[in-house]
Amino acid sequence: MSDSDADRTIRPETSGLNSEDPEEPESDVTESTGETVTLRIFRYDPEVESKQDAGFDTFRIPTHEGMTILDALIEARDEQDPSLTFRHSCRQGVCGSDALFINGSQRLGCKTQVSELKEPIQIEPLPHHPVVKDLVVDMDSFYERMRAVEPYFDPDDPPPDELTERYQSRENREDVKLSTRCIWCGACTSSCTIASNEDVYLGPAAINKGYRFYADEREGEDRAEERLEILQEHDGVWRCQTQFSCTNVCPQDIPLTEHIQQIKRDATKADLRFW
Amino acid sequence: MGAPYDRGLIEDFGRFRYFSAGMWAWVLHKVTGWVLIGYLFAHIAVLSTAIPAASDPEAIAAGTDLYTRTIQGLEGIFLVRVLEVGLLAAAVFHMTNGIRLLLVDLGIGLEREAEGFYVSVAVTAVITVLSIPVFLPPEVVPW
Amino acid sequence: MTDRRSRFESGSIAWFLQRVTAVVLLFTLGFHFLWLHFVNHAAEVTLWGSALRMDRFVYFIMIVVFLVTAAYHGLNGIYNALLNHGLSGRRRTVVFWLLTIAGTVLVIQGIRIAVAMAGVIS
Ligand code: HEM
Ligand code: SF4
Numbered sequence: 001m002s003d004s005d006a007d008r009t010i011r012p013e014t015s016g017l018n019s020e021d022p023e024e025p026e027s028d029v030t031e032s033t034g035e036t037v038t039l040r041i042f043r044y045d046p047e048v049e050s051k052q053d054a055g056f057d058t059f060r061i062p063t064h065e066g067m068t069i070l071d072a073l074i075e076a077r078d079e080q081d082p083s084l085t086f087r088h089s090c091r092q093g094v095c096g097s098d099a100l101f102i103n104g105s106q107r108l109g110c111k112t113q114v115s116e117l118k119e120p121i122q123i124e125p126l127p128h129h130p131v132v133k134d135l136v137v138d139m140d141s142f143y144e145r146m147r148a149v150e151p152y153f154d155p156d157d158p159p160p161d162e163l164t165e166r167y168q169s170r171e172n173r174e175d176v177k178l179s180t181r182c183i184w185c186g187a188c189t190s191s192c193t194i195a196s197n198e199d200v201y202l203g204p205a206a207i208n209k210g211y212r213f214y215a216d217e218r219e220g221e222d223r224a225e226e227r228l229e230i231l232q233e234h235d236g237v238w239r240c241q242t243q244f245s246c247t248n249v250c251p252q253d254i255p256l257t258e259h260i261q262q263i264k265r266d267a268t269k270a271d272l273r274f275w
Numbered sequence: 276m277g278a279p280y281d282r283g284l285i286e287d288f289g290r291f292r293y294f295s296a297g298m299w300a301w302v303l304h305k306v307t308g309w310v311l312i313g314y315l316f317a318h319i320a321v322l323s324t325a326i327p328a329a330s331d332p333e334a335i336a337a338g339t340d341l342y343t344r345t346i347q348g349l350e351g352i353f354l355v356r357v358l359e360v361g362l363l364a365a366a367v368f369h370m371t372n373g374i375r376l377l378l379v380d381l382g383i384g385l386e387r388e389a390e391g392f393y394v395s396v397a398v399t400a401v402i403t404v405l406s407i408p409v410f411l412p413p414e415v416v417p418w
Numbered sequence: 419m420t421d422r423r424s425r426f427e428s429g430s431i432a433w434f435l436q437r438v439t440a441v442v443l444l445f446t447l448g449f450h451f452l453w454l455h456f457v458n459h460a461a462e463v464t465l466w467g468s469a470l471r472m473d474r475f476v477y478f479i480m481i482v483v484f485l486v487t488a489a490y491h492g493l494n495g496i497y498n499a500l501l502n503h504g505l506s507g508r509r510r511t512v513v514f515w516l517l518t519i520a521g522t523v524l525v526i527q528g529i530r531i532a533v534a535m536a537g538v539i540s
């Protein structure tokens with residue numbers, strides 16, 4: 001329960017369940033602007049007969065200033081329908097667990113203001129993943145692709161002794177800085193039509209992760225070459241069609257397309273060199 | 276646990292209303308590319324009439340050889356003229372967006388790729404409109 | 419790490435050639451459209467007129483370069499689009515050879531036409 005929950009009127013837990021037209025919520029909520037927002041939320045539950053046919057439920061949620069989509073979802077679950085299921089943890093754009101398909105694009109629930117969106121706000125699970133229940137998707141194929149690029153620091157030479165720190169030049173730090181911000185939310189990969197097929201394309205997040213280590217000079221040249229090889233396997237950078245959807249949706253503002261293009265150019269230069 | 280829900284093809288193309296500039300550019304670049312390569316095959320097929328026609332100098336001099344008759348016959352059809360305007364539009368879009376893609380590949384102007392797409396569409400529209408009098412002069416319009 | 423991949427299988431060369439042919443096509447396709455629709459008009463094309471153009475060596479070479487680059491660029495574009503849709507394994511090999519054959523036939527037929535046109539004058 002969040003700290004502001006105390007102020008809210010507790011309503012019977014079943015009131016909003018699967019109803020297209022839930023009752024008007026109480027308007028005497030403190031901190032609320034007295035306004036409500038209408039959410040259309042995707043529902044699916046293979047274990048409940050009435051929810052085996054996927055569809056949308058409408059929720060009317062009292063809003064307050066600064067309310068995010070995640071706040072609204074928590075409100076809907078806690079006050080109206082306890083069976084509403086979604087993932088979240090940090091509530092501050094750090095854990096990457098609440099990437100959702102909100103009004104037609106991939107966004108983090110906790111980083112999206114309710115007031116910025118056109119109503120009714122349509123909230124769906126992340127596209128291109130099988131839906132487990134309501135807004136929860138199975139992200140295995142995403143994590144598998146992240147692991148495929150060997151996402152850990154792996155230098156050519158071990159440090160002279162175990163306690164020596166490895167310094168990075170300021171310039172090199174700038175090269176990798178933006179790529180290190182990834183929170184594994186999967187928004188980018190979900191937005192890419194080519195990455196919708198996990199066997200075809202690693203997707204932007206995995207390539208960005210590969211770039212993060214490829215561009216890190218401390219790993220050394222041999223490892224960099226190996227990284228380039230991994231990133232241009234048959235499911236690597238050549239599948240990118242510069243749709244820019246990944247760059248547009250990334251909540252961490254990572255210039256994904258730029259990093260992918262950098263890898264393409266470096267790989268081409270390396271292959272065209274015959275001397 | 277029951278089966279996970281698979282949302283199928285709707286995932287991509289059912290969502291066209293939400294497409295951003297880069298996505299539209301990708302779709303249009305594909306469509307125009309396929310139109311162009313399809314046309315290239317058709318074009319070579321039509322021009323192949325030149326091979327038998329080339330061995331008849333008298334018909335060539337009179338302008339009644341197979342090749343000349345075929346091309347002029349096709350050009351006499353109003354629908355062919357209209358399709359030519361469409362072909363020009365496809366070619367111009369593919370060229371202008373192709374320039375945008377080449378710049379993107381060189382890492383130039385990535386933050387302005389959306390504007391690049393709008394410019395491609397605008398240039399295509401202007402050139403297409405301006406070329407209508409060339410492809411569809413008053414004498415071929417059936418009304 | 420698997421064993422060293424071949425340069426030609428990785429995709430970097432195909433990607434690069436797609437871009438190089440695009441630059442060549444920018445000039446050849448642009449010229450072709452201007453020359454046959456705006457300077458000369460398609461509706462007034464005769465075999466004699468085509469032959470006069472093709473008789474110029476520079477024009478002949480340009481048309482052949484146009485043909486070869488367009489065939490490569492267009493068919494490689496299709497191949498790439500199919501790979502992006504998950505074409506793989508045996509079907510991929512079959513499609514690769516079908517496209518290669520189609521491209522070869524297209525180029526040979528195109529060159530035969532150009533030679534026949536140039537042969538009209540003499
Ligand atoms: C006028 C100059 C041209 C330029 C600058 C150009 C540029 C490009 C570029 C950069 C791509 C790669 C897109 C990508 O993989 O992300 C492409 C794809 C393609 N081009 Fe062109 N092109 C030109 C002319 C042509 C011509 C004449 C044809 C037909 C013969 C053609 C057919 C295609 C096809 C079929 C594709 C693949 C489309 C797809 O992804 O499905 N292009 N073009
Ligand atoms: S790159 Fe951005 S959108 Fe993609 S997983 Fe990482 S944080 Fe999410």
Ligand code: FES
Pocket residue numbers: 070087088089090091092093094095096097098099108109110111
């Ligand atoms: S809840 Fe952690 S990123 Fe949104």
